[in-house]
Amino acid sequence: MRRPGLMLYGILCYFFFNIAFLYMAGFLLGVAVPKAINDGVPSDLPASLAINALLVFLFGFFHSLMARQWFKDRWTKLIPVEAERSTYVLQAAAFLSLLMLFWQPMPFAIWSVDGIWALLVYAVFGIGLVTVLLSTFLIDHWELFGLRQIRASAIGAPAPRPVFKTPMLYRLVRHPMQLGVILVFFATPVMTAGHLFFAVTMSVYVLIGLHFEERSLVREFGATYRDYQTRVPMLVPNPFRLLQRRVRPA
Template sequence: MPDFFSDYVIPTAIFLAFALMHSITASHAFKTKLFELSPKFKVWYRVLYNLISILLIAFWWITLPQDQILYQLSGLLFFLFLTLQLFFVYLFLKSIFAQNGMVFLGIKQILLNLREGQLPKYLDEPRRGKLVTSGLYRYMRHPMYTFAMLVLICSPIMTSNLLYSIIIFGLYFWIGSYFEEKNLIKRFGESYVQYQKNVPRFIPRLRIQK
């Protein structure tokens, strides 16, 4: 069994570097200053941001220690948890594309620039857009984070590295969402403040306020 206090020191340091980079470069203030220096960088920013994030996560993953199985479900329970995983993957993807997935990935920004020579009008996005409060966002403010965690938790095979990932991603989503919402308040103002009051961050209420 890996020792969580020694074998995971390097991966944790790398993950903290990723989390710091991810939060700083996503901030309203950072992007505003950067685009003042180079407005044309708006077009490629979101794609590069996503690619660098993926590379850092991949680097983090390969530094994890040798994995060991903690438990493995079998029979009906195995297929039940696997089905739940697939269902939560679907909801995770649905929550991404509810926020305009092509913009989220940065593809639309590049296409608009190549076709029309258009620069993003709101930081690294084509326009400011509107606050999405329908669908999954009616029940929780961060469904992407909720369903990403459920995908990990519902694995029918739990390993030491997966357990570590659940812990560290859970902490990151909890802390990171706080800073993310500060940017969203700057973007949407009082509308987002009211949304915060009416809708929980991660776990839906049994009774939804209208």
């Protein structure tokens, strides 16, 4: 793969993922997309559960598999090392798109709110989206999506090395990006059985993924990350610890 072609590949992967993620926002809210989570003709419940479970499994399996170091070591014998992250982003977008395309509606309502409560739910959804986006830029947005690695290769610079840092939201929870994603999954004014199944199963996958990610971070950063684990919760901010920081004498 020529370097200009590699750069184009990285940019296309980046845009494909962002389009898929933005589509997911509309998919979950049922806004401005041709197919939302509750659209379509419902089939029998066991078939819908089986198909939806398979779709979530496929997304989670490949998303987790390609994040493992042993897989990366083998995979990068087939593709350029600098394209590994972009390819990971591409597969995430592809399987997320596949999930939304073939998702089976289960429209039985679990809850439904309107008025001020609906506005509050939309606000939580927006907070989740902003948290996800902000979290990527607080660490390294371009490295996370593979563009920094490709650019470094294109200009003959060394590949960026991982740096441990805990800016802003990362001082409140260790994984604000995943917290934002979970908020997006659950924040809807009309929660159907299908939407709840999506939110729960995808959140379970997030928690499983975090288990493996935490192990990888401990291997990579050692005692520094273990100390971080003792001081900062994984997903849910600790209000008492925040209060203690605020009242701590100078």
